[in-house]
Amino acid sequence: MTRPTPAALAFARSTLPVRRVASNGTVPSGFAALLKAAAQNQPKRSTAQPQVASKAPEIYHAAMLPAGVGPAPITRSEIINTAQQLMNVPYVWGGTSATGLDCSAFVSKAWGVARHTTDTFSSVASPISKDELQAGDALNLTTGRDPEGDGHVRLFDRWANPEHTKMYVYEETPPRSVHHVINWDPKYQPMRRNNVVDG
Template sequence: MLMEFSEVEPDEACVCGGCSARRRARHLAVRSGHGASAQARGARRAAVLLAAVGSVLGGGGVASIASAAPRTDSSPLAADSPQGEVAGLFGEPVEARRSLAPQAATSRAEILRRAQGWVDQKVPYSMTKYWSDGYRQDCSGFVSMAWGLGSSQTTWTLPDFADRISKDDLQPGDALIYNNAKDPQGGSHTVLFGGWVDAAHTKYTALEQTRPGTTERSTPYAYWSNSGKYVPYRYKGLSQPMPAPDGDAFPGADRFGPGKVNDYVTRLGKLLVERGGGRFYREGPSPDWGEADRKATEAFQLAQGWRGAEADGYPGKDTWDFLVHHKGKDIPPAAGVPSPPPPPPQSAPPFPGADKFGPGKVNDYVTQLGRQLVQKGFGSFYQEGPSADWGEADRRNVEAFQRAQGWSGSEADGYPGPHTWRLLFS
């Protein structure tokens, strides 16, 4: 009797000999590398055939073999990102135990910087091509690149480099991984976690490699499809773990300002309430940055005798240090030192035209734009003060302001239009 069998993935929960053999075959095939893919596939098929025959003849744990099911994702935003196999830089073969070797330390900032580089370049998606940095241009190659692994791994081997964490532990630079046993290469996917978009933790910024190229977008947790099957992981090689919200280390100025939603904003508000700033909050401090946070911070800074840029209402290292170590003076009661009056409303200056901004542009409007971005709390990309020469720092600061309004795609391209200009100067 002629018997034909289709290749399927072993049930992870089954402990029978057949499934164990198939799991070993899959494991070796995934680790075997780019150059041996045909041989690996042959080994997998042979293992499946032997396991199935043993099951049919010996009455083992597998009663029947079914064809691999196609993907059933119905969302128009479902990932379309099949992945290649484990490979070294530029597709060079790697040893099977490569994923068990110690990895070079990196920081969250470095992970996000590398990932943003692909986002900015819109690296085209490919499961066979390798980008100029040597990494494969698919989803697992993208995370491998961001983590600095020195090889392109797969969604099945990336967990070897990471620790499993919970949703509540997710921080920028961590990864969400979904492995589909029925379609290991075409149905699995991974994305980088870029931070929560809302206080309820229902949406986050995902940086990912999918067709047609690298993208960054607000994404429902855990993903558009197969949401309950994504698992959070943290790279083991982190050299500078992000400080906990209840720690003493200053988390960075980029944690505070319009559009920011995180636990550091909550802790700032609680510290300010302890120092006499409760009157600025109609409701208790929350993760959403608001005008109450800015006014309470400003009042605390003024109480220390600081003025000008030192009392702009946005916490820096000194403000944070004074608050967490209970240094300096408390915020005086309203009867003693009234809160500074708000500045009179100003109408936005006329938009000078989109042709005044972009690469090669040098004019006073670029300076005016940069100064207003700094005043609004969106100047973190300037290494020097704003100037008349348009640069990448201007574009990234404008993009940050646009994203804070909830915009994405072409609406957050980093180039000011009339609407951006009006909101920025309002």
């Protein structure tokens, strides 16, 4: 059995599973079991006897979430790990797959939410101040605030200097996604994904 690469796992986790809840004590079956085995980087074991899960999380898809609940909880380290796995993906405007992403799809995948644009992130995130920025938050430039009307969004990593005038960001930008230092730009609105937890 061929094991998926870490990048493929991160892409699958950011595309399909968006909510993890406590297991009811039974072994996940079907696609959920395959995802669990892949995430543990182990081949799926086949035995005649049923196995007892040790409180492993069951995976649900976005369509199964109750309406109006908002995005499932996610840790800052999960966001950054996914962004790191998506490095060097080619920039494709409107792209949503591993063959090419645009800036909004990149942040959507890192955040583990459905595809959003710079103008719709406000439905899954809340504005914060510059001083509140932490790893995994975003810097969003809506089309209305962008002089060229295209918009752009970046994922904040950390400050690059004590004065908070330079920062490390992850972003999807031509020709491909990068992690680099840029200057603070006051046109960008800092945002925090709803239900982000420390960790």
